[in-house]
Amino acid sequence: MTSEPYTTHYVRFDESRCTLCAACLKVCPTKAIRIRDRSSLRFVDQCIGCGACIQACTAGAITAATCKPENIGQDHVAIALVSPVLYAQFPNAMPKDVLLGLRHMGFHHAIDMSIFLEMFQFAAVEFIRRNRISQVAPWPLISPVCPAVVRLIAFQFPSLLPHVLPVLRPVALMAREVKERLIPGYEAQGRQVVLYYINPCPTMGESTIDRTAAPRQKPVVSIGINDLYPELKHRVDKILSEVIPFSETHLEFETCATGNAALVAMSGGEIASMKIEKSLAVPGLKETIRYLQKIEMGLFEDVEYFEFRTCREGCLGGVLNAVDKYVAKSNVHRMLNVYGLGRRIPRNTILRLYEKGSFQTDRSVSTLTTLFGNRKPALSLEQMQQIEQIHDRTTGWCCGACGAPDCLTFAEDVVRGQTELDDCTWISNSKTHKGH
């Protein structure tokens, strides 16, 4: 068996719970998972952190590689980077209540994403506006907001990497602001700072934690909303029973949530408040793949911007949410009714920063390819023929007994030398049981 260097930083397997039902194999968009020796799960290819396997597993054997929230802020300065999806988990509370609840849990700062979302939307619209004239980037442009989509493109549609909008995504802008404004002050006091990303999905994972990095690098931790929810709900309920809770904060972007940010938690919300001619919002893994395949073929060149999300209903459908996505969606509607829509940063301010290159993404096409690209070598015609022949010998039932997601992938695995022909129960038994 060849060595398999792929491990995922985004999900963890608990083999003691695994029933070998092979559901996770079948939903993985990069066909990265195999069952080896009828007993253990292995990654043989890039994981994009979409969380489909977590959703598919009925035995609870797969979890996100997130951390449990323990000892928050006790021996360090805890800063929470909050996704607006978190607010949608609370039917009766407004964002300010949730942010205050986080503070009561021990976070010294709870950063809201709205202002950074606005900055991103301005910068994105500006890039598109200029691209209409310069035609530098190919149409359609693709939103960089969902990291799973970017990794999926790098892995499966590398020719589309130039389409990904080269603007820093809202979370990156938020993290950068925190690192530039909040952290230096604490550093000067000699205090350790930990950034907690509160995520609705596993796309951050453990790879970004680098505790052995140089002292300038701050530890970064990913917490799933589901792990935070029980205690946070308890705190929020207490807050709701008191008089109007105003929070004491240091910087403006720690509290002011907007309707626009709530909107972005839903599929279509990102483009809804951007002034772009032709844009489309596509949620869901299968749909995203289907559209990327078509864009690769050359279709949709008349569309300017695509908003892809690998989760159904956008981030509200992330697998680490506490509340079902439709209930969360109605919570978002409620928030929108109260907040309305509207921006707070004037365009000129952003333009000045844009000209200075402040929103330019720091990851080039080649970096993304190196990090997330498909490393499998090309198949020759002979190999394709062999795959056909082997595939014809399988039953086509995709029963998963061989440990591969489907019969065609099994055939490819055999030809690539990653598995044996006899791993297919049907083929190995048809040799010994004539007439079946």
Add this chain to the structure above:
Amino acid sequence: MASLRKSFFIKARDFAHAGEASIHIQNLLKSMHLDSALVRRIAICCYEGEMNAVIHGGDANIHVDIETDHLTLEIADDGPGIEDIARAMQPGYSTASEEAREMGFGAGMGLPNMKNNSDDIRIECAPGQGTRVHMMFLYEAERGIA
């Protein structure tokens, strides 16, 4: 001489699956690391033909023959046939409205598109006997496949 032949059945008016055969072929060619611009040309020709069959034609069959230095693509349907091939080949002629052809629907005859993207194209049809579109794509030596 290694070669690979694949066939796909396309059902008339089955919009739910329309485009799947073309995507399948595109994925095949990608796994062989064929040059991406070439893959795109082949895929779009196939897609135009596939959509034509779904919208206009009767049931159809797509056959692709992959050789080491060239690829042939044949789309044969048992639909009503093309009335005036010369006219259909003129750029701009289409039985689909502008907006329908945009937005990725790729509807309409698209024969001019197929002609522009293939290295050779031949169309045979007789009224009431269906249409057969035969296209060839050549690979340059260094961009070919093993």
Add this chain to the structure above:
Amino acid sequence: MGRPHSTAYVCFDEDRCTGCGACLRICPTRAIRIRQQKSIRLIDQCIGCGACIRTCPAGAVSAAGRKPKDVGGDHVAIALVSPVLYAQFPGVLPGAVLQGLRQLGFHHTVDMSFFLEMFQYAAEEFIRRNRRSQAAPWPLISPACPVVVRLIAFQFPSLLPHILPVLRPVALMAREVRERIIPEYQGTGQEVVLYYINPCPTKSESGPDRGRKRSTHREVAIGINDIYPTLRRQVDKILATDNMPFTRSRFEFETCSTGDAALGSMSGGEIANMNIDKTLAVHGLRETIAYLNKIEMGLLKEMEYIEFRTCQEACLGGVLAVLDKYIAKRHVQKMISVYGLGRRLQRDTILRQYDRGRFQLDKSPDVLGQLFGPHKPALSLQQAERIENTLKLLKGRDCGACGAPDCSSFAEDVVRGEADLNDCIWVQVLNLGRRPPD
């Protein structure tokens, strides 16, 4: 091998079938079986969700029903139009589409907007009154999607009383046509045919009455995909002329479409415009089943009304729709921004009709249960035990090789005498023999 209750909304082409089993696994009522890798049949209620059509990679499954030929040639053709049809024509307003239908041969084209309004008013009124009377249990469930109703009757019969007992928009539309248009042709000797132009295979609204011959007319269901090619040619012709596509019609409801109706084709569109407090919109087959399970468990009682659609993105995602659902959705959003939103019927008018019982659903929960409920006899305790024992023998992989969707269905088939234990390849291969489960 036909069973009397296999009301099929889909049909199978055995020549195309490769026996892959994809349709078996996706069927929500586990109604499909494959025997000897060749013969496909339904052994239980088909709810017409179209999931099998969508999932079949070989094109072997299609919607049942005739393809439209020679519309209006020797009969009076009346088209009952779903607003989803308009969404298939980007940049084209509904008037042109309806005109195109007339050019195809339809004598009347009926738009759904008025009937949607009537339904929404009646639904609001029922819910308003129910807050006081508490006659129906919360949450109430929208009756608009017939697949949902049949699914509830089949799998969640205890929830039948939750279904809002108001006639759905299509039913209201059909009734109006039967009461106003069809009588005009009586005595002329002409046959009248009602064509439902549908985005999904749920057949006509009078599903269970199909067997009954209506003396005044015939009812036929056609898919949007079947009419699209010819319709589009007509629409293009209309767009190419310089005249505005104004159409002459006998009745107001034959032409005037609204933004509200367009909205109704999207998920959440039905409730968006209704004056109800706590509502939810759920779309997709798995989602729908998950929520129905929760409601059956007793959850979601604080909700008043839930709009379910078994297709993703609701009717725009119907398997017989032509345009991709997201492109169609965008077109619908544009239509709404042109038309705006707003009603045309007065609430008082509807209220008067409401009090006369004009919106009362004509099928009680019991009738729905009889029509669409499972017809398999209940399992005895002994049988249930035997199923468990059989299940232990099987591999539990749900591979589909036996021709059943999963191991538990197969075990049940064996115990009911409809399948042989040796149909399971694992049983054969692992030589588990013909030992009957006890």
